[in-house]
Amino acid sequence: MGLKKKIGMGLATATLGASLIAGGSFAYFSDQAESQSTFTAGTLDxxxxxxxxxxxxxxxxxDRIVRDFELSNSGNLDIAKINLGTSYNVTDVAGDNDEDLGKYIRVNFLWNWDKEKEPIFETTxxxxxxxxxxxxxxxxxxxxKGGLEPGETNDLWVEFEFVDNGEDQNNFQGDGLKLKWQFNATQGDGTAYDGTN
Incomplete structure (x- = not known):
């Protein structure tokens, strides 16, 4: 065999080998599966x-004033606890009062009409x-008690009382108090989900 034939044969063999190596990576069966997951956070409302x-x-x-109000859970998560933040500002119209009107406004938390039938707490x-x-x-x-489930509403009652201390309280005439209550809701513990959830 001549030198040209040997070189040609070598090149053909090398080319065939290279194509087998390159093509060999696709020479087995294959398949694939795909998974998608969705995570959406719930809401406290x-x-x-x-x-x-x-x-x-x-x-x-x-004077005593009884009022009712509703707390509702419009979200899709259970509300486990509701805490209350209280702040207020007193306006001393005459500028002659060094006493805090908030000391004389008693708050009697009467009941949650849906869960309690008696007063539970009183304070100024x-x-x-x-x-x-x-x-x-x-x-x-x-x-x-028991929290608020999604869609649940509780009807609560509260009484405010201007405490009569049996003494001269003229220093409060014309004074005002602006009260702010902030109800803060928190979720319950997280849930451990298994394959059945």
Whole structure:
């Protein structure tokens, strides 16, 4: 065999080998499967109706005002706890009062009409404002005993009382107090999902 034939044969063999090596990587059966997963976070949506519980003018010592309001869970997650933050501003119209009107406004949390039939807690606004969150939670937790499930509404009752201390309270004439309550909802513990969930 001549040199040209040997070189040609070598090149053909090398080309065939290279094509087998390159083509060999696709020479087995193959298949594939695909998976898609979706994760959507739930929502906590606490709403209150009415947003203004009391708007009263001409209050005097000894007056009591009972009001009801609703707390609703409009989200899709259970609300396990609701905590209450209290703040207020006092307006001293005459500028002659160094006492805090919040000390004389007692709050009697009467009941959750859906879960409790008796008053559960009473305190003055200044004490409620200064309580630590865990004490407030402990005292008010019966208001939403068992939490609020999605779509659930609870009807709550509260009484405000201008405490008559049996003494001259002229220093409060004309004074005003603007109260802000902030209800803070928190979820329950997470759930461990298995193959059946």
């Amino acid at each position: 606490l709403s209150m109706n009415p947003e203004v519980i009391v708007d009263l003018d001409g209050l005097k010592p000894g 606004l200044d004490q409620l404002r200064d309580m630590s969150p865990d004490v407030v939670e402990k005292n008010l937790q019966p208001l939403i």
